[in-house]
Amino acid sequence: MTDIDSTTDTGTSTDTELGLNDLTTRLDKAHVFHSWSAQGALKPLVIAGGLGCRVWDHEGRTYLDFSSQLVNVNIGHQHPAVIKGIIEQAQLLTTIAPSTANLARGEAAKRIVDRAPDGFNKVFFTNGGADANENAIRMARLHTGRDTVLSTYRSYHGNTGAAIVATGDWRRIPNEFARGHVHFFGPYLYRSEFWARTPERECERALQHLERVIQSEGATSIAAVLLESIPGTAGVLMPPPGYLTGVRALCDKYGILLILDEVMVGFGRTGRWFAFEGSGVVPDLITFAKGVNSGYVPVGGVIISDAIAADFDTTVFPGGLTYSGHPLAMASIVAALDAMEDEGIVENAARIGADVLGPGLTALAEKHPIIGEVRGEGVFWAIELVADRETRAPVAPAVMARIKTELLARNLLPFVQDNRIHVVPPCVVTDDEVAEALAIYDEVLCLDLL
Structure with a gap:
């Protein structure tokens, strides 16, 4: 047992002598293992x-x-409305198995699909954005019978098996255990990979590049293109006008699903409920997390188009999580979306x-x-x-x-x-x-x- 273990029980004289900032730092240093970090020099x-x-x-x-x-x-x-919603749900029912029907879960799903495009009526709830992307990939592969997923180098999709390999930045390299992932370059005019000088040229050449990747990988092997509607961690890379429309057209041409990752940009971040609304594009699957309840309780999910949801009317969907649709998370979604609507x-x-x-x-x-x-x-x-x-x-x-x-x-x-x-x-x-x-x-x- 470390020294801090023996001196930090509530009520000890050492606790009283330590300032809470110092106590928090000591406890963190002794016991918390942080993500994406070398642990030794950290001082959060x-x-x-x-x-x-x-x-x-x-x-x-x-x-x-x-x-x-x-x-x-x-x-x-x-936000007081979200705190109130969580408290009221905690007093009623703190947890229940995902196999049950629960009013908070149904209300949360309805509020989400009410803001989605027409033709989306089902939500699969996850614990966060990474497993939302993980399950969207699973759905796309099962729906198409294909394996490969295309995503951009400048992207971040989460830190679970397929999601981290779909990610394009350095974090995928020590984690490449999942199969069937191919990367391509998306548009980024300021540092163009395509020697473009205008948004129009960047869009045209980026789409040509994507089509060549599709053709070179074999279109009949590709299940989905997975894109952040606006790449976030990679740099808030605003797609040029027409790019998402062009990607949608390529997906339609080759029978490929389009998954749009709205984990960071969804639910108000861009001044719209969904960032892709600005492009007029409708994807096949939408992943979300973060802004849907501002992270007050961990939650994410996949909004599923009716055509894909129908696949599992008589076929078992081979995925699930113990905390899928957790009541406290669901109550926080209901309260957050209602407050966002009411307060503009x-x-x-x-x-x-x-x-x-x-x-x-x-x-x-x-x-x-x-x-x-x-x-x-x-x-x-x-x-x-x-x-x-x-x-x-x-x-x-x-x-x-x-x-x-x-x-x-x-x-x-x-x-x-x-x-x-x-x-x-x-x-x-x-x-x-x-x-x-x-x-x-x-x-x-x-x-x-x-």
Whole structure:
């Protein structure tokens, strides 16, 4: 037993002597194993509470949360309607097997499909976004009788077996245990793989590239194309006009299903209920998590088109989870979606992006040569930082580390990834909070960083 094990039981004199920030850090260091990290040098930020767009530690230091944690707290921290919904469900029934029928589960599913396109009437609930993508892949393979799944190199789809291999970034490489995955390049005009200079050319050449991959892999072997509607962790990569429409057309041409991953961008993040609504495209399967209940209770799922759902009317679906449709998660979905509707939260995200955040970030780009590009919509933006605007060379990791430190020192909680600051506040963010954050970004970018 470690020293901390013997000194941290509630009520001991050592507990009393330790500040809660220090106690939290010691317990974390001794017992918590963190994701995507070498454990030895970690010193995570201590968070004790939150409300709206702010969080604080045990000593009362408050941060403006422009990360939404992992881009999931769309409704803000501790929204009273969602807390109330969870409490009321906990007092009624805390858990029940997924094989049963439960009112909260049915109500949650109905609220989700009511916001989905026509022809989607069933929801398979999971514990989060990774297993949502995992099960969507399973459904696509069973529906088509094919095996291969195509996804982009610049993508993130989760950390379960097939989902992590569908992911395009470095995290898939030590985890490639799943079969049947092929990657291709999606559009990213600022760093075009296709030598394009206009959105039209980028779209045209990216679609040509995808079709050649389909043909080269053998179209009759491909079950699905899996795409984030807007790649998030990879850089808030806004698809050029016509790209998703073109992907849909290629899928139709070759009898391939289209799975759109809305885990990060769904339920208000882009100022729409679903990000793909901006393209007019209807996929075959939609995966979700994060924003559907702002992560108050772990949950995700697959919204299933009627044609695919019908496959399993008489055939057993070979998948399931103990906590599929967990009542507390279902109650949080019902409460969150109702509150977002009643309070105009999705509309607020759209307005903030168009009228406040977008123009503010554009003004920063005009002022600071270190900003190569600003892109996004709603409350989903990225500032891409470069050492040289002409060459577009990314700033060094040490620069990004300093930027993160300087932002935290000014009480702004950032989302920093590679050479980018992702500007992703909750959908409930106010004009004044955006102005506060923009002033902090401005102050930090004025420093001698290069």
